[in-house]
Amino acid sequence: MSKSYVIGFPRIGEQRELKKVLEQYWSKNCSFKEVENVSKQLRLKHWKYQKDAGIEYISSNDFSYYDNVLDTCIMLNAIPKRFKNLENEELYFSMARGNKNSVAMEMTKWFNTNYHYIVPELSLEDEYKLNATKIINEFKEAKENGIKTKINLIGPITFLGLSKRVDRGDTYELHSKILPIYEELLKEISKLDEEIIVQIDEPIFVKDNEQKVLSLIKPTYDKLAKVSSKLKIVVATYFEHSIEATKILVNTPIFGLALDFLYGKKNLESLEAIAESNKKLIVGLVDGRNIWKNDIEKSINILEEISKKVEKENILVSSSCSLLHTPFTLRYETKMDEQIKTWLSYAEEKLDEIHLISKLFFHGKENLNEIENKDFEKNIQANENRKSSTLIHDETVKQRVQDFKKLSRDEKFEDRIKIQRELLKYEDLATTTIGSFPQTPEVRKSRRDFKKGEISYETYEKDMKTYIDYCIAFQEECGIEVLVHGEPERNDMVEYFGEQLKGYGFSQNGWVQSYGSRCVKPPFIFGDISRPKAMTVDWITYAQSKTDKIMKGMLTGPVTILNWSFVRDDKPRDEVSKQIAVALSDEIDDLQNAGIKIIQVDEAAFKEGYPLREENIKTYEDWAVRDFKIAVSSAKPETQIHTHMCYSEFNDIIKTIEAMDADVISIETARSGNELLKIFKEVGYKQEVGPGIYDIHSPRIPSVEELVTQIKLLLEVLPKEQLWINPDCGLKTRKWEEVKPSLKNMVEAVNQVREEL
Numbered sequence: 129m130s131k132s133y134v135i136g137f138p139r140i141g142e143q144r145e146l147k148k149v150l151e152q153y154w155s156k157n158c159s160f161k162e163v164e165n166v167s168k169q170l171r172l173k174h175w176k177y178q179k180d181a182g183i184e185y186i187s188s189n190d191f192s193y194y195d196n197v198l199d200t201c202i203m204l205n206a207i208p209k210r211f212k213n214l215e216n217e218e219l220y221f222s223m224a225r226g227n228k229n230s231v232a233m234e235m236t237k238w239f240n241t242n243y244h245y246i247v248p249e250l251s252l253e254d255e256y257k258l259n260a261t262k263i264i265n266e267f268k269e270a271k272e273n274g275i276k277t278k279i280n281l282i283g284p285i286t287f288l289g290l291s292k293r294v295d296r297g298d299t300y301e302l303h304s305k306i307l308p309i310y311e312e313l314l315k316e317i318s319k320l321d322e323e324i325i326v327q328i329d330e331p332i333f334v335k336d337n338e339q340k341v342l343s344l345i346k347p348t349y350d351k352l353a354k355v356s357s358k359l360k361i362v363v364a365t366y367f368e369h370s371i372e373a374t375k376i377l378v379n380t381p382i383f384g385l386a387l388d389f390l391y392g393k394k395n396l397e398s399l400e401a402i403a404e405s406n407k408k409l410i411v412g413l414v415d416g417r418n419i420w421k422n423d424i425e426k427s428i429n430i431l432e433e434i435s436k437k438v439e440k441e442n443i444l445v446s447s448s449c450s451l452l453h454t455p456f457t458l459r460y461e462t463k464m465d466e467q468i469k470t471w472l473s474y475a476e477e478k479l480d481e482i483h484l485i486s487k488l489f490f491h492g493k494e495n496l497n498e499i500e501n502k503d504f505e506k507n508i509q510a511n512e513n514r515k516s517s518t519l520i521h522d523e524t525v526k527q528r529v530q531d532f533k534k535l536s537r538d539e540k541f542e543d544r545i546k547i548q549r550e551l552l553k554y555e556d557l558a559t560t561t562i563g564s565f566p567q568t569p570e571v572r573k574s575r576r577d578f579k580k581g582e583i584s585y586e587t588y589e590k591d592m593k594t595y596i597d598y599c600i601a602f603q604e605e606c607g608i609e610v611l612v613h614g615e616p617e618r619n620d621m622v623e624y625f626g627e628q629l630k631g632y633g634f635s636q637n638g639w640v641q642s643y644g645s646r647c648v649k650p651p652f653i654f655g656d657i658s659r660p661k662a663m664t665v666d667w668i669t670y671a672q673s674k675t676d677k678i679m680k681g682m683l684t685g686p687v688t689i690l691n692w693s694f695v696r697d698d699k700p701r702d703e704v705s706k707q708i709a710v711a712l713s714d715e716i717d718d719l720q721n722a723g724i725k726i727i728q729v730d731e732a733a734f735k736e737g738y739p740l741r742e743e744n745i746k747t748y749e750d751w752a753v754r755d756f757k758i759a760v761s762s763a764k765p766e767t768q769i770h771t772h773m774c775y776s777e778f779n780d781i782i783k784t785i786e787a788m789d790a791d792v793i794s795i796e797t798a799r800s801g802n803e804l805l806k807i808f809k810e811v812g813y814k815q816e817v818g819p820g821i822y823d824i825h826s827p828r829i830p831s832v833e834e835l836v837t838q839i840k841l842l843l844e845v846l847p848k849e850q851l852w853i854n855p856d857c858g859l860k861t862r863k864w865e866e867v868k869p870s871l872k873n874m875v876e877a878v879n880q881v882r883e884e885l
């Protein structure tokens with residue numbers, strides 16, 4: 129065993145066992161007992177992995193059937209009224225997924241990760257009371273299996289910070305009501321053993337918190353740390369620094385702090401305060417959010433730096449955050465390039481790294497055993513080899529990107545739009561869609577069969593073209609003005625481009641939980657990015673050849689490609705993003721040279737890439753805008769550039785959006801009338817805007833009347849010359865039976881409004 133600590137471990141299972149059994153249970157193919165059995169086996173397996181790797185501090189209560197924030201609602205009895213008549217698993221999964229009578233609770237992204245948590249719905253009327261069953265049982269279960277765990281909890285301040293009030297008002301007003309439940313919980317926990325570590329996660333401390341929130345920290349942790357002398361409280365933060373909170377926490381009787389020294393380098397500034405307080409410092413060094421091998425020599429150097437201030441015996445080595453955000457194990461990656469594989473490390477491999485770093489730091493190289501010695505050698509070698517590998521380093525790409533001087537289009541928007549309007553001749557309130565049409569079982573099957581080598585390229589191409597023809601025929605019949613090809617060849621808007629770009633890798637089993645039972649398998653960028661050949665031109669020119677109307681080319685933007693991939697950690701993100709942008713600018717040039725007149729560059733993940741701290745926002749905005757502009761810089765003035773973003777809250781970032789200088793932006797607004805469009809008017813936004821006029825997340829078909837109303841609402845804010853009319857987002861998850869009448873109604877609504885104007 130080493131002085132090693134893991135913030136938390138993934139739970140979905142290395143073969144997604146939990147996902148599979150949950151989905152069986154939801155479709156009534158197995159009992160809940162079965163879910164419990166699988167879960168129990170998974171917990172045990174995951175504890176054993178950690179123990180076998182020599183990890184000293186292993187967590188319980190990091191498991192969840194769906195989500196830890198939801199678990200915390202259950203622990204507090206914070207249950208929305210509409211679920212009050214239910215209990216046990218029925219209650220739990222109804223809260224998560226809704227049921228016949230009640231809609232599910234809302235879900236949103238956990239900080240800047242792709243994990244989604246259930247948003248607690250709180251109200252003054254709530255009667256909080258303790259339900260500690262899950263927490264107590266998991267601890268006991270581990271103990272029975274010879275593993276004494278630390279207990280993970282989501283802290284009260286973070287819990288409140290992530291909640292919403294259904295009765296209006298501030299969630300923090302409920303602090304005095306929930307804190308006693310936490311105290312009671314700790315009392316219960318203290319009965320379990322002579323000495324127990326309780327890790328309380330407070331990631332909200334890494335945000336720019338108002339004084340109101342900071343002022344809760346001391347009273348909260350004074351209280352919680354005093355509940356029992358048997359308990360040792362560790363407060364954990366991650367994803368950024370939390371220096372304001374640290375300064376307060378060192379003056380409370382907690383046992384230690386777990387801090388992220390990878391994504392929160394500024395935490396180094398709190399070392400003196402921590403040292404003075406003589407608290408334990410759990411140093412997060414092994415990346416819980418990425419898949420690269422740790423550079424162990426570098427980690428040792430950081431630890432040496434830290435130990436100049438904090439006493440060595442107060443230090444523990446840890447993951448930067450829960451390993452929940454990384455895939456399980458490299459053991460199943462049998463098809464990956466052998467060399468690339470030596471650079472990677474998933475959760476299981478990260479355990480060994482944590483152990484090894486700790487061994488090296490506390491006991492020195494001379495005290496490693498034979499296996500550890502070999503692992504260390506391998507680690508040094510892999511990192512050396514990665515630094516110079518020709519798989520990664522492409523001098524031509526580097527040179528070109530460095531010398532790339534075309535940072536924007538030549539003409540101003542005002543001049544471009546005149547030329548475009550003249551040439552493209554679309555009407556005011558022009559209709560279009562966001563790109564994808566329903567991905568039917570046939571389309572999916574053809575793509576899958578082709579991937580597996582079961583059908584020839586010719587058959588696959590024919591299938592896709594048949595589908596494209598179908599999409600075009602429908603759009604023409606419907607009377608839509610700017611057409612799309614429907615994206616049948618893409619299973620995912622990032623993976624599709626990743627597969628065609630050099631420098632991208634794919635895993636077989638690199639699943640990461642996104643929400644509930646849903647997992648994603650992000651591609652990873654390991655090397656310099658370039659485009660060996662055109663990626664979309666054949667499909668789009670084919671589609672254009674089948675219609676006299678304008679066919680819109682469809683690309684994913686650089687920032688979105690970056691944000692939905694695991695990105696190499698040996699190069700700053702903005703440099704990687706610039707390489708992608710340059711590759712995309714070539715694609716745009718090829719498209720326009722092939723006769724494509726409108727090109728949409730989707731930036732669905734532009735907003736979610738925003739940093740957690742104000743102090744980093746400008747830098748992000750600068751390079752994100754720079755790279756969007758680089759991507760479209762090759763567009764001639766007559767080529768119209770569209771972009772699309774899947775959300776509507778632009779108030780804080782409207783100037784940045786405007787600076788991207790797309791000729792047209794389509795956004796999601798249907799659920800909020802014209803409210804969210806107002807900011808465009810307020811700031812005098814120049815470019816054209818396509819506010820979504822109906823919600824594509826629901827199967828509901830909007831009527832002509834309601835669409836007319838919606839369009840009129842938009843016209844109250846922006847003039848008809850500035851508006852496009854389209855749905856909220858792509859239609860790939862919908863069925864044709866829903867899409868056809870909805871779009872027909874959309875076109876009909878536009879025609880009615882035009883007549884009245």
Ligand code: GLN
Pocket residue numbers: 562563564615621682730732772773774857858859860
């Ligand atoms: N063009 C993409 C589509 O229609 C955009 C998807 C998105 O914004 N998430 O599917």
Ligand code: ZN
Pocket residue numbers: 562732772773774775856857858
């Ligand atoms: Zn969208």
